[in-house]
Amino acid sequence: MSNLEVWDGTISQKDFYVAARTLVERWKQVNPSLPQWTWIPSKSTLMGSSCKEEGYLSLENMFHIDRNEECLIVDSFSEREETDDVATLVHSTSNETHIYDFHIVYSFSYKVPVLYFHGYQSDGQPLSMDEIENDLPPSSSKILRESKWTYMTLGEHPYVRRPWYTLHPCATSDWMKLLLGGTSMKDLDISSYLLSWLSVVGQAIGLRIPLELQQSSNSSSSRRGATKSPTGTEAVEARSGQ
Amino acid sequence: MASSPSPSSPSLNSGSVLQFDRFQSLVDVGFWHRLSSLKLDTLGIDQSPITLVGFFAPHSRAQVSNHLTLLSESLPTAPIDHASSIETNLGNRNRCPVPGILYNTNTLEEFKELDRDNLLQIEANKILEDIRLGKVEEDSTLLLRFLVISYADLKTWSFRYLFAFPALVIDPPATLMSLQPATQMLTAEEAESLSAACNEWRSSSLTAGIPFFIVSINSDSQATLRPLKDWESCQGDQNKLLFGFYDPCHLKTNPGWPLRNFLTFICLRWKLQKVRFFCYRERLGLANLDVSLIGDALISIPTDFTEPQYIPKVVGWERIGNRLALRCISLAESMDPQRLAASAADLNLKLMTWRAVPSLNIDVLQTAKCLLLGVGTLGCQVARTLLGWGVRKLTLVDSGRVSMSNPVRQSLYTFDDCLNGGRLKAEAAARNLKAIFPAMETEGIVMAIPMPGHPIPAQETASVLEDCKHLQALIASHDVVFLLTDTRESRWLPTLFCSHENKILINAALGFDSYLVMRHGAGPNVSTPDNNLECRDDGTAAVLMNELSLKDVGAKRRLGCYFCSDVVAPIDSTSNRTLDQQCTVTRPGLAPIAASLAVELMANILNHPDRIYAPGEIASSITGNSAQPLGLMPHQIRGTISLFSQMTLLGYSSSSCTACSETVLSEFRNRGMDFVLQAINHPTYLEDLTGLTELKQAAGSFELDWDDETDDDAEIQ
Numbered sequence: 001m002s003n004l005e006v007w008d009g010t011i012s013q014k015d016f017y018v019a020a021r022t023l024v025e026r027w028k029q030v031n032p033s034l035p036q037w038t039w040i041p042s043k044s045t046l047m048g049s050s051c052k053e054e055g056y057l058s059l060e061n062m063f064h065i066d067r068n069e070e071c072l073i074v075d076s077f078s079e080r081e082e083t084d085d086v087a088t089l090v091h092s093t094s095n096e097t098h099i100y101d102f103h104i105v106y107s108f109s110y111k112v113p114v115l116y117f118h119g120y121q122s123d124g125q126p127l128s129m130d131e132i133e134n135d136l137p138p139s140s141s142k143i144l145r146e147s148k149w150t151y152m153t154l155g156e157h158p159y160v161r162r163p164w165y166t167l168h169p170c171a172t173s174d175w176m177k178l179l180l181g182g183t184s185m186k187d188l189d190i191s192s193y194l195l196s197w198l199s200v201v202g203q204a205i206g207l208r209i210p211l212e213l214q215q216s217s218n219s220s221s222s223r224r225g226a227t228k229s230p231t232g233t234e235a236v237e238a239r240s241g242q
Numbered sequence: 243m244a245s246s247p248s249p250s251s252p253s254l255n256s257g258s259v260l261q262f263d264r265f266q267s268l269v270d271v272g273f274w275h276r277l278s279s280l281k282l283d284t285l286g287i288d289q290s291p292i293t294l295v296g297f298f299a300p301h302s303r304a305q306v307s308n309h310l311t312l313l314s315e316s317l318p319t320a321p322i323d324h325a326s327s328i329e330t331n332l333g334n335r336n337r338c339p340v341p342g343i344l345y346n347t348n349t350l351e352e353f354k355e356l357d358r359d360n361l362l363q364i365e366a367n368k369i370l371e372d373i374r375l376g377k378v379e380e381d382s383t384l385l386l387r388f389l390v391i392s393y394a395d396l397k398t399w400s401f402r403y404l405f406a407f408p409a410l411v412i413d414p415p416a417t418l419m420s421l422q423p424a425t426q427m428l429t430a431e432e433a434e435s436l437s438a439a440c441n442e443w444r445s446s447s448l449t450a451g452i453p454f455f456i457v458s459i460n461s462d463s464q465a466t467l468r469p470l471k472d473w474e475s476c477q478g479d480q481n482k483l484l485f486g487f488y489d490p491c492h493l494k495t496n497p498g499w500p501l502r503n504f505l506t507f508i509c510l511r512w513k514l515q516k517v518r519f520f521c522y523r524e525r526l527g528l529a530n531l532d533v534s535l536i537g538d539a540l541i542s543i544p545t546d547f548t549e550p551q552y553i554p555k556v557v558g559w560e561r562i563g564n565r566l567a568l569r570c571i572s573l574a575e576s577m578d579p580q581r582l583a584a585s586a587a588d589l590n591l592k593l594m595t596w597r598a599v600p601s602l603n604i605d606v607l608q609t610a611k612c613l614l615l616g617v618g619t620l621g622c623q624v625a626r627t628l629l630g631w632g633v634r635k636l637t638l639v640d641s642g643r644v645s646m647s648n649p650v651r652q653s654l655y656t657f658d659d660c661l662n663g664g665r666l667k668a669e670a671a672a673r674n675l676k677a678i679f680p681a682m683e684t685e686g687i688v689m690a691i692p693m694p695g696h697p698i699p700a701q702e703t704a705s706v707l708e709d710c711k712h713l714q715a716l717i718a719s720h721d722v723v724f725l726l727t728d729t730r731e732s733r734w735l736p737t738l739f740c741s742h743e744n745k746i747l748i749n750a751a752l753g754f755d756s757y758l759v760m761r762h763g764a765g766p767n768v769s770t771p772d773n774n775l776e777c778r779d780d781g782t783a784a785v786l787m788n789e790l791s792l793k794d795v796g797a798k799r800r801l802g803c804y805f806c807s808d809v810v811a812p813i814d815s816t817s818n819r820t821l822d823q824q825c826t827v828t829r830p831g832l833a834p835i836a837a838s839l840a841v842e843l844m845a846n847i848l849n850h851p852d853r854i855y856a857p858g859e860i861a862s863s864i865t866g867n868s869a870q871p872l873g874l875m876p877h878q879i880r881g882t883i884s885l886f887s888q889m890t891l892l893g894y895s896s897s898s899c900t901a902c903s904e905t906v907l908s909e910f911r912n913r914g915m916d917f918v919l920q921a922i923n924h925p926t927y928l929e930d931l932t933g934l935t936e937l938k939q940a941a942g943s944f945e946l947d948w949d950d951e952t953d954d955d956a957e958i959q
């Protein structure tokens with residue numbers, strides 16, 4: 001590929017690995033109090049030959065806490081009261097916690113990153129599409145409703161091998177090309193690819209993306225889109241410490 | 243980071259009953275996937291208890307207690323399952339392994355009738371025995387034994403389950419003398435040293451998975467963590483001793499559940515009555531002594547506990563508030579392969595609307611009820627292409643059986659369908675479509691289509707009449723009719739009925755190397771939805787329309803049917819050679835081409851606002867893109883493989899048509915099935931009725947055949 005060629009918005013698997021390392025580092029600097037992105041190397045390779053670049057990024061246990069009372073007792077089980085046990089603490093209310101896991105997987109077909117995610121209640125029950133949408137800040141719901149690139153669907157996670165929600169990647173290269181401006185291959189800082197990508201995708205799914213993630217990166221790329229105010233601050237716990 | 247502790251917290255009520263915060267469970271979807279495959283592939287109806295490994299970790303996130311978690315790795319490995327890509331890490335600091343047992347029943351009744359008291363008691367007895375025999379010093383996780391009962395309904399992919407975290411009950415209960423953030427109870431030096439020691443313990447793969455330990459702090463404020471088996475050697479020196487445990491609980495006011503059996507163990511085994519315990523908690527993966535707690539408890543074990551035959555009291559079924567935390571989890575969305583297939587099939591269509599054709603109406607296709615008359619080479623291929631468009635409701639009509647020669651050309655059948663005389667095509671096709679895509683709603687109807695020129699013996703009249711009525715009812719109850727039979731005369735009755743019911747009819751016919759695909763126009767005397775103009779026959783002979791007036795006239799004139807351009811009524815005759823009479827010898831690629839065109843034509847019609855009234859368009863009359871989302875709306879498509887060429891044609895209805903003219907329709911409406919029978923039994927009746935006889939006499943030996951047509955875009959009439 002010539003250096004002068006106009007970049008088409010895609011990246012190679014090796015570049016994905018490089019960009020993933022950058023994201024992990026930047027996230028750690030900017031969000032030390034949140035769960036961390038980690039690189040999960042794949043043991044069984046998708047493409048036949050195994051190499052260190054094969055794997056995916058994982059961010060697990062992001063919490064979304066509601067103050068609602070839990071309601072999950074489902075049917076009339078012959079209920080025998082346990083002997084009053086004074087040594088057990090009985091909560092009057094409990095928080096309903098939704099837990100989200102996010103994975104970024106490289107798509108060999110589209111040559112772009114693909115977001116896979118799933119959410120579940122604190123007992124492990126997976127969240128339905130409706131429940132996920134309820135957790136999203138209004139700005140994200142709007143993006144999901146109105147943007148054509150955010151087609152959310154249930155698809156098999158290529159590594160976990162179970163259906164996870166995913167944002168279909170077939171427009172990703174187009175908007176990445178827009179986002180990083182008609183950069184030629186030569187000027188492209190591929191290591192910042194995922195930071196830019198996440199700044200867009202994160203908005204759609206309410207994943208809080210701190211501005212600093214983009215701003216203090218030394219990317220030479222255009223900041224269009226990346227400097228939009230982050231949405232979804234309420235969606236995912238962002239408190240540090242206590 | 244952590245805020246400063248609040249020593250004045252009202253919860254520090256010294257001398258009160260020590261209350262433990264319950265353990266909570268979390269079951270990852272992967273666990274149920276693994277359990278399902280284990281059940282299906284290995285266990286069958288075996289209900290023996292299954293050994294589990296649960297995982298937990300110290301509390302680490304504000305406001306949230308850590309849960310005891312079941313993952314796919316919690317179950318024994320099924321030999322068939324290669325899907326897991328998550329590794330089981332020994333010494334994974336966030337996955338401290340805990341032994342458990344699962345009772346999974348085969349039925350809901352058995353699940354409800356499980357003797358829960360007894361099952362819990364068995365686990366409690368094991369815990370007590372492990373304490374007595376000294377096993378706990380070797381493996382402290384035995385104090386955390388847990389129990390799960392479940393019923394896995396693999397038909398509906400739903401799972402009911404209930405957890406228990408058995409805790410031995412001692413009476414009187416332990417008394418809490420004080421409970422403070424660890425930093426309040428230690429000097430800064432001690433706290434620093436303890437943090438370092440804990441971090442070391444938690445980062446070593448040898449100790450990270452050991453949830454109970456002894457903290458020994460010497461006079462130099464240096465803390466060390468020791469395993470329980472070092473108890474003896476911790477005695478004697480004058481060090482301060484704390485009994486530490488990984489505390490999953492986030493509350494400042496209460497310790498978590500693991501402490502409960504730990505205290506009982508300490509008291510029973512080591513005869514201590516006053517215990518200083520250490521609730522170890524973390525932040526950001528490191529020890530945090532602001533959120534960790536240190537407390538003092540007084541505990542006395544009743545003497546009967548030490549008697550060898552003592553049956554301990556036990557509590558521990560998971561509860562929310564006071565109610566049993568019986569849970570039901572439904573994974574149909576992520577496990578039911580039929581649902582997965584349906585959503586995957588939809589995805590392709592939705593993607594089409596997303597990028598290529600945003601205005602495409604998929605719903606109208608998916609909900610369309612399609613009737614396929616004939617399930618041979620064309621019918622099979624039409625059905626398959628309809629699958630691709632998301633059509634779910636198909637009714638297939640054919641009277642034949644699958645013969646040995648069929649499967650190679652008729653893509654819905656396999657060799658097995660030919661055996662033992664062959665399955666009925668209608669039924670085999672309906673069944674095989676469901677095998678290809680289970681969401682299909684298919685029905686096979688074994689019926690021969692009554693044909694003109696095939697006189698009916700008197701004794702069969704009643705059954706043929708039944709067939710006629712059945713066919714009419716079928717056409718009335720469907721949205722689109724595909725006419726895919728292999729004789730010309732079998733197309734007459736469906737054409738008549740569709741014309742009468744004003745149903746969309748798509749006709750495909752094959753020659754050896756040429757094909758015709760067309761849609762029939764609306765029936766006569768029907769108002770168009772838009773302009774209320776009456777569609778009527780134009781009795782004039784064929785007129786070549788210029789392009790300007792074409793659209794105008796087309797809106798008012800009915801499109802023709804298969805028989806409109808014929809000057810002979812359908813009869814059982816070999817002298818009148820039409821395309822389909824040669825269809826047993828067609829080039830194999832032809833049927834898929836024609837069938838695909840037929841389905842694509844349907845997609846265009848259903849997406850056109852005027853549907854059956856949509857004016858016919860020919861390729862040259864449209865410059866650039868058509869106004870319709872899917873493009874041109876042709877009337878007839880005719881192609882020849884020998885020339886690799888294809889053209890669109892337009893033909894209007896004929897007042898002499900034997901199947902759709904006003905004359906024929908009004909006769910049918912007046913006389914009903916009597917008219918049909920007469921047409922079937924008397925070959926010349928239709929020609930006489932429509933004036934074709936006269937026309938033929940006038941035109942002499944003039945005969946129009948498809949093969950004579952060569953003019954592009956010519957109107958045929």
